[in-house]
Amino acid sequence: MALPDADDPGLLTPAETSLLTDQYELAMAASYHRRGMNEPAVFELFVRHLPPHRAWLVAAGLGPALSMVEQMRFAAGELEYLRSEGFGEPFLDYLADFRFSGDVDAMPEGTVFFQSEPIVRVTAPRIEAQLVETLLLNQINFQTAIATKGARIALAIGGGRPDREGRLIDFSPRRDHGVDAAMKAARAAALAGAGGTSNVAAAKHYGLRPVGTMAHSYVMSFEHEEDAFRAFMEDWPDNAVMLVDTYDTVEGVRRAISAARATGVSLKGVRLDSGDLGALARAARELLDEAGFGGAQIVASGDLEERQIARLVGEGAPIDLWGVGTDLGTSRDSPAVGGVYKLVADMPVAGRWRSAFKRSPAKATMPGPKQVFRRRVGGEMRADVIASASESLDGEPLLVPVMRAGARVGSEPLARMRDRTAAELESLPAGLRALTPDGPPYPVSCSKLLEELSALALAGHDIEATA
Amino acid sequence: MALPDADDPGLLTPAETSLLTDQYELAMAASYHRRGMNEPAVFELFVRHLPPHRAWLVAAGLGPALSMVEQMRFAAGELEYLRSEGFGEPFLDYLADFRFSGDVDAMPEGTVFFQSEPIVRVTAPRIEAQLVETLLLNQINFQTAIATKGARIALAIGGGRPDREGRLIDFSPRRDHGVDAAMKAARAAALAGAGGTSNVAAAKHYGLRPVGTMAHSYVMSFEHEEDAFRAFMEDWPDNAVMLVDTYDTVEGVRRAISAARATGVSLKGVRLDSGDLGALARAARELLDEAGFGGAQIVASGDLEERQIARLVGEGAPIDLWGVGTDLGTSRDSPAVGGVYKLVADMPVAGRWRSAFKRSPAKATMPGPKQVFRRRVGGEMRADVIASASESLDGEPLLVPVMRAGARVGSEPLARMRDRTAAELESLPAGLRALTPDGPPYPVSCSKLLEELSALALAGHDIEATA
Numbered sequence: 001m002a003l004p005d006a007d008d009p010g011l012l013t014p015a016e017t018s019l020l021t022d023q024y025e026l027a028m029a030a031s032y033h034r035r036g037m038n039e040p041a042v043f044e045l046f047v048r049h050l051p052p053h054r055a056w057l058v059a060a061g062l063g064p065a066l067s068m069v070e071q072m073r074f075a076a077g078e079l080e081y082l083r084s085e086g087f088g089e090p091f092l093d094y095l096a097d098f099r100f101s102g103d104v105d106a107m108p109e110g111t112v113f114f115q116s117e118p119i120v121r122v123t124a125p126r127i128e129a130q131l132v133e134t135l136l137l138n139q140i141n142f143q144t145a146i147a148t149k150g151a152r153i154a155l156a157i158g159g160g161r162p163d164r165e166g167r168l169i170d171f172s173p174r175r176d177h178g179v180d181a182a183m184k185a186a187r188a189a190a191l192a193g194a195g196g197t198s199n200v201a202a203a204k205h206y207g208l209r210p211v212g213t214m215a216h217s218y219v220m221s222f223e224h225e226e227d228a229f230r231a232f233m234e235d236w237p238d239n240a241v242m243l244v245d246t247y248d249t250v251e252g253v254r255r256a257i258s259a260a261r262a263t264g265v266s267l268k269g270v271r272l273d274s275g276d277l278g279a280l281a282r283a284a285r286e287l288l289d290e291a292g293f294g295g296a297q298i299v300a301s302g303d304l305e306e307r308q309i310a311r312l313v314g315e316g317a318p319i320d321l322w323g324v325g326t327d328l329g330t331s332r333d334s335p336a337v338g339g340v341y342k343l344v345a346d347m348p349v350a351g352r353w354r355s356a357f358k359r360s361p362a363k364a365t366m367p368g369p370k371q372v373f374r375r376r377v378g379g380e381m382r383a384d385v386i387a388s389a390s391e392s393l394d395g396e397p398l399l400v401p402v403m404r405a406g407a408r409v410g411s412e413p414l415a416r417m418r419d420r421t422a423a424e425l426e427s428l429p430a431g432l433r434a435l436t437p438d439g440p441p442y443p444v445s446c447s448k449l450l451e452e453l454s455a456l457a458l459a460g461h462d463i464e465a466t467a
Numbered sequence: 468m469a470l471p472d473a474d475d476p477g478l479l480t481p482a483e484t485s486l487l488t489d490q491y492e493l494a495m496a497a498s499y500h501r502r503g504m505n506e507p508a509v510f511e512l513f514v515r516h517l518p519p520h521r522a523w524l525v526a527a528g529l530g531p532a533l534s535m536v537e538q539m540r541f542a543a544g545e546l547e548y549l550r551s552e553g554f555g556e557p558f559l560d561y562l563a564d565f566r567f568s569g570d571v572d573a574m575p576e577g578t579v580f581f582q583s584e585p586i587v588r589v590t591a592p593r594i595e596a597q598l599v600e601t602l603l604l605n606q607i608n609f610q611t612a613i614a615t616k617g618a619r620i621a622l623a624i625g626g627g628r629p630d631r632e633g634r635l636i637d638f639s640p641r642r643d644h645g646v647d648a649a650m651k652a653a654r655a656a657a658l659a660g661a662g663g664t665s666n667v668a669a670a671k672h673y674g675l676r677p678v679g680t681m682a683h684s685y686v687m688s689f690e691h692e693e694d695a696f697r698a699f700m701e702d703w704p705d706n707a708v709m710l711v712d713t714y715d716t717v718e719g720v721r722r723a724i725s726a727a728r729a730t731g732v733s734l735k736g737v738r739l740d741s742g743d744l745g746a747l748a749r750a751a752r753e754l755l756d757e758a759g760f761g762g763a764q765i766v767a768s769g770d771l772e773e774r775q776i777a778r779l780v781g782e783g784a785p786i787d788l789w790g791v792g793t794d795l796g797t798s799r800d801s802p803a804v805g806g807v808y809k810l811v812a813d814m815p816v817a818g819r820w821r822s823a824f825k826r827s828p829a830k831a832t833m834p835g836p837k838q839v840f841r842r843r844v845g846g847e848m849r850a851d852v853i854a855s856a857s858e859s860l861d862g863e864p865l866l867v868p869v870m871r872a873g874a875r876v877g878s879e880p881l882a883r884m885r886d887r888t889a890a891e892l893e894s895l896p897a898g899l900r901a902l903t904p905d906g907p908p909y910p911v912s913c914s915k916l917l918e919e920l921s922a923l924a925l926a927g928h929d930i931e932a933t934a
Contacts, residue, residue: 006576006881007530008672009481009538010650017478019668020646022638023679026667031702037688063474071476081671086705109473126688133682137641138649142797145644171489174604175803177612177652179487180645182605183477200493201486204548205475212490215600217810220823221504221593235498238553303805326803335802336642336793338770343684356687414473 011179014071018098019078021134026082029127030091041126042345042353042369042465044118045136051145051334055437056428058151058421059111059119060188061143063411066403068139069100069132100128104403107372108412110147110191110420111398112428114444117372117386119339121399126346133341141339142181143188149306149331150192151425155433156310157322162425166195168322169211171301172329173199185329191417198323206414211323213239213271213299219246229259233267241269241299244284249275253284257291269297269320277302278317285318297321305332306435345369345465353465357457366450367457368465372398381427387447388465478646481538485565486545488601493549496594497558508593509812509820509836509932511585512603518612518801522904523895525618525888526578526586527655528610530878533870535606536567536599561594569595571870574839575879577614577658577887578865579895581911584839584853586806588866593813600808608806609648610655616773616798617659618892622900623777624789629892633662635789636678638768639796640666652796658884665790673881678790680708680738680766692719696726700734708736708766711751716742720751724758736764736787744769745784752785764788772799773902812836812932820932824924833917834924835932839865848894854914855932 012020032038047057074082074095083092102124113119120136122129150168157163170189176182186194186202196211197203203210214232222228225247233240240260244252253270260267270288272280277300288296300312301323309322326332342365343356355367366386373385373395387393401409431439446454453463479487499505514524541549541562550559569591580586587603589596617635624630637656643649653661653669663678664670670677681699689695692714700707707727711719720737727734737755739747744767755763767779768790776789793799809832810823822834833853840852840862854860868876898906913921920930 005878006654006673006884007534007875007878009484009531009534010647010654010669010672011479011481011484011535012646012650012668013480014476014478016668017476017646019671020640020649021667022640022665023667023670023677024665024681024685025679027679027699027703027706028681028685031685031699032688034702035698041688043684064476067474067476068478078671081667085677130682130684134640138643138645141642142644142648173487173489173601174808175608175805176605177609177644177797177802178605178647178650179479179484180477180647181609182487183479184645187473187477198489198491200488200490200548201479201483202477203490204486204545205477206473210490210552212492212494214491214495215597217510217597217823218491218495218498220810221499221508221813223815231502232494232498235501236494239494326805330644330802332803335644335797336799338642338793341641343687346688348690356684408474411472411474417473 014068015073015075016078017068017135018072018074020138021131025130025133026087029130030087032127032130033091033094038125038127039347039350040123041129041343041347043122043129043133043341044344044370045120045140045339045341046118047115047337047339049338050115051337053334054148055432056112056114056442057144057337058147058192058424059107059113059144060109060147060191061140061184062106062109062120062402064184065136065139066104066408068135070406070408072098072100074098099406100124100132101406102128102403103401103405105399106402107398108400108417108420110417110424112424114384114442116444117384118370118399121369137339137341141337143184144339145331145335145337146185146188146329147192147421149328150189150194151421152306152435153309153324153328154193155425156306156313156435159313160433162422163193164422166193167320168194168324170194170197170199170328171323171325175326176329181329187414189328190414191421193418193422213241214243216243216246219243225252226255226259229256230263233259233263233265237265240265240267241271242267243271243273245272245274249280250283250287253287257287257293260293267293267296269299271299271301273302277319278312278315281317281319299323301325310435355453355457355463355465366446366454367463368453370450374398376427379427380429381442383443383445385445385447386450388449388453391447391449393447481535482540482542483545484535484602485539485541486548487605488598492597492600493554496597497554499594499597500558500561505592505594506814506817507590508596508810508814510589510596510600510808511811511837512587512607512806512808513585514582514804514806516805517582518804520801521615522899522908523579523581524611524804525614525659525891526574526580526611527576527614527658528607528651529573529576529587529869531651532603532606533571533875535602537873537875539565539567541565566873567591567595567599568873569870570868570872572866573869574865575867575884575887577884577891579891581851581909583911584851585837585866588836604806604808608804610651611806612798612802612804613652613655613796614659614888616795617656617661618888619773619902620776620791620795621660622892623773623780623902626780627900629889630660631889633660634787635661635791637661637664637666637795638790638792642793643796648796654881656795657881658888660885660889681710683710683713686710686713693722693726696723697730700726700730700732704732707732707734708738709734710738710740712739712741716747717750717754720754724754724760727760734760734763736766738766738768740769744786745779745782748784748786766790768792777902822920822924822930822932833913833921834930835920837917841865843894846894847896848909850910850912852912852914853917855916855920858914858916860914
C-alpha cells in the first residue's frame with residue numbers, strides 16, 4: 001500500500017464511498033455486530049430548523065446518494081485499513097460481504113419541504129442503516145442547499161414565479177467545493193430550472209446543455225479585441241457569443257457587431273461580466289437592435305445573486321440569460337442545510353417494533369416512522385401534517401418508495417424533477433415565494449396521534465410502532 | 468454509451484477531471500489549436516478582494532490539484548462526448564495526446580496570503596494553461612476557504628495563538644458539499660492544525676487520525692443509557708468516550724462513570740453535544756474529577772464556530788477537544804474564496820514575452836509574471852510587496868517552483884504544511900490574529916517597477932515581460 005500522501009487527489013470511486021463515513025458509524029456497527037444487534041431499524045432524515053434566509057427547502061441529491069449506497073463495497077484496501085485501526089475479523093468478514101439490502105422511502109427530488117418533516121426514511125438491518133448515514137447526509141444536505149438556492153434564483157429571474165425557460169446558467173465550477181460539488185451543483189441547478197451549465201463533465205454525466213462563451217484571456221490573446229471576436233466567430237460560427245467587457249463594454253459591443261458584419265456570422269449574443277449591468281444591457285440592446293441583431297441575446301454574469309437579479313428584472317433590464325457562479329454553487333448566504341438522521345424505531349424483540357426517540361434539550365425527536373401529508377386547495381399548498389406512518393390522512397403523502405430490498409424503485413429523469421420543482425414553487429403561497437418571505441411561515445403541524453405518542457414517549461412509556 | 472442518468476453517482480476519476488472544466492476553456496482551446504496559437508503563456512491565480520470576515524487567507528489545495536493536473540487525460544468516452552458537441556478531429560487528436568507539460572510556481576500550502584497576491588503561476592503552452600484553469604480554481608478556492616476557517620478555529624482554541632495540540636477535530640462530512648469536499652475539508656483542517664477527523668476515507672488517504680465516539684442512536688438502541696455505555700466500553704475499551712446528552716447530560720456523566728466502574732474500563736472521555744457547553748463542561752469535569760477520572764477528556768460538539776469557542780476558552784471552560792462540523796466544513800460565514808486565474812503574459816512573437824492585462828472597470832489586472840516578497844522583522848510579518856517576477860527585492864520570495872515540465876518538484880508531507888500554517892499564524896501581527904480584525908489591514912503594495920509597468924500598460928503600450 002502506498003503511504004498516505006498530501007498529494008493524493010482524494011477522489012473516491014462509488015465503491016470507496018464505504019469509508020466516506022464518520023468513524024463512529026463503523027465503531028457502532030462493530031459493536032452491534034459483536035452483540036448480534038442487527039434487527040431492523042428505522043432512521044429518518046430531516047431538518048430541525050430551516051437555515052437562515054430560507055422559508056422552505058427543495059429536496060435534492062437522493063438519486064446519486066442511492067446509487068452510491070447501492071455501490072458501496074468494502075474491498076481489500078478498505079478492510080486492510082480498518083484492520084489496522086483495530087476492527088476485528090468477524091466484523092471485517094461481515095463488511096467484506098456488505099451490500100445494502102434495506103428499504104428507502106423518500107420525498108422525490110424537487111419536492112418543497114419544511115422543518116421537522118422527514119424527507120428520507122430508511123428501514124434496514126440496524127448496521128446497514130447506520131453505515132449509510134454519513135453518505136446520505138453528505139449528499140442530500142448540500143444538494144438540497146444548492147437546489148434551494150437555484151430555486152430562489154429561478155424565482156428572481158421569473159419575476160416571482162419560477163422561470164421555466166432555462167434562463168439560469170450554472171457558472172459555478174470554479175467556486176464549488178470540489179469536484180463532486182461541481183457535478184452536483186450543476187445537477188441541482190438543473191433541477192431548479194437552469195437551462196445549462198458551464199461544467200462539461202456534469203453536462204456529459206447528467207445530460208445537461210453545456211454552455212460557454214469565451215474568457216477575458218481569449219480576448220487578450222489577440223492584438224485587438226475585434227481580432228479576437230472575428231477569430232471566435234470563424235471557429236465557432238454557431239456559438240458566437242462575445243465577451244465584451246475586457247476593455248470598454250459599449251465599445252466591445254460595437255466591435256462584436258463589426259466583427260459579425262465582417263465575418264458574416266450571425267451574432268448569437270454578448271456577455272456582460274462587470275459594471276452596471278442594467279445600464280450596459282440597455283445600451284447593448286439598443287446598439288444590437290440598431291445594427292439589425294435583434295436576435296442576439298444578452299448574457300449577464302459576474303457575482304450575481306438572486307436579490308440583484310430580482311432588482312434588474314424588476315427594472316426591466318433586457319437580459320436574456322443569467323450566468324450565476326459563486327452564489328449558486330455555494331449557496332453563499334446560507335451554505336449549509338442541517339439535515340440529521342435519527343433512529344425512530346427498532347425491533348428489540350423480534351417482530352415487535354418499538355418507537356425510539358431522543359430527549360436532548362432542543363434536539364428532541366418524535367417517535368416512530370412518519371409520513372407527511374400535504375393539503376392543497378386550488379393548486380396552492382395550504383398545510384402539511386406530520387403523521388405516524390401508520391396513519392392515512394387527508395392530502396398527498398409525500399414520502400414514496402424509492403428503494404426496496406436494496407434495489408431502486410421508480411427512478412425518474414431529471415426533466416421530471418425539474419417540472420416538479422417548478423410546480424412546487426408555483427404552488428407555494430405567494431408570500432413564501434418572495435425572496436424575503438412575507439407573511440406567516442408555512443403551517444406544519446403534527447397529527448393528533450403523533451402528538452399523543454410523543455407525549456407518551458416523553459413520559460417514559462414504551463411505544464409500539466408500525467414500520 | 469449509457470444514457471445520461473439522474474442517478475449517476477457523479478464521481479470522477481482523476482483522469483476524468485479533464486472534463487471538470489468550463490465549456491469555454493475547451494472552446495477557446497479548440498480555437499487556439501486551429502490557429503496554431505499554442506506558444507507559451509503565463510497565468511496567475513489570485514484573489515482580488517479578501518472575502519467577508521477574513522483579513523487573510525491560508526493557501527491550500529495545491530497538492531491534490533497538481534496531482535489531478537498530472538493525471539488529466541482525454542480518453543475515448545471524453546473524446547466521443549466532445550465530438551458529439553461539435554469539436555473537430557484535429558483538436559480531438561490533440562486532446563487524445565494531452566499531458567500537462569508546464570511549469571508551476573506557487574506559495575506552499577499553509578502560507579498566509581492577501582488580496583492581489585498571485586498564489587499560483589502557471590507557465591505552459593497556452594492551450595494547456597487554459598485547460599487547467601477550472602480545476603485549479605475548483606480545488607484551490609474552496610480548500611483555501613476551509614483551511615482559513617480552520618486556522619481561525621485553531622486560533623480560537625489556542626486563545627489567540629494557533630493551537631498546536633490538535634484539539635480541533637473535523638466532524639464535517641455530513642455537512643460538507645459532497646464527497647470531494649469531505650475529503651479535502653479533512654485535509655485542509657489538518658493543515659490548519661486539526662488533530663483528527665471523523666472522516667475515515669480522508670484519514671486513510673491523508674494519513675490522519677480517525678476520531679469518533681458514538682451517536683445518539685447507539686444510546687437509544689439499548690434499553691437504558693448505562694447499558695449502552697457498558698456495551699461500548701466492552702467493545703471499544705481503548706476508545707471509551709461516551710456521548711452523554713441523549714437524555715440528561717449531567718445524569719449521563721454519572722452513568723458513564725458508573726459504567727466505567729462496572730466494566731473496569733478506563734473512561735477516556737465524555738462528549739457534550741447540546742446545551743450550555745460551558746456550564747455542562749464544568750459540571751462534567753467536577754463529577755469526573757470527584758470520581759477519580761481526572762484523565763477523562765471532555766469533548767464538545769454541536770454547531771460550534773470560532774466565536775463561540777473563543778468565548779468558552781476565554782471563560783475557562785474545561786473542554787479538551789472541539790469537534791467542529793458544519794462551520795468548519797462549509798466555512799459557513801464566508802463559504803467562497805473568489806480566486807481568479809488571469810493571463811499575465813504571452814509570446815505572440817517567438818522568444819519575446821509580452822505582458823497581458825485587463826482593463827475592465829473594477830476587474831483590472833497587473834501586467835506580467837509576478838513574485839511576492841514578504842518582509843519579517845523579529846519573526847513578525849511586516850509588509851508584502853508584489854513585484855515583477857524579474858525583480859529581486861528584500862524579503863522572502865513566496866512563490867517557489869512546484870512543477871517543472873509537468874512533473875512535481877519538492878512535494879512535502881502534510882505535517883510540514885501544518886507547521887508552516889502555525890508559524891504563519893504566529894507571525895501575523897496580533898491585531899490580525901483576532902477573530903474580528905483589529906487595527907489596520909496588512910500592508911500589501913506593488914513594487915515601483917510593477918507600478919510603472921501597470922501605468923504603461925494602462926496607457927496602451929506593449930510591455931515586454933520576463934517569465
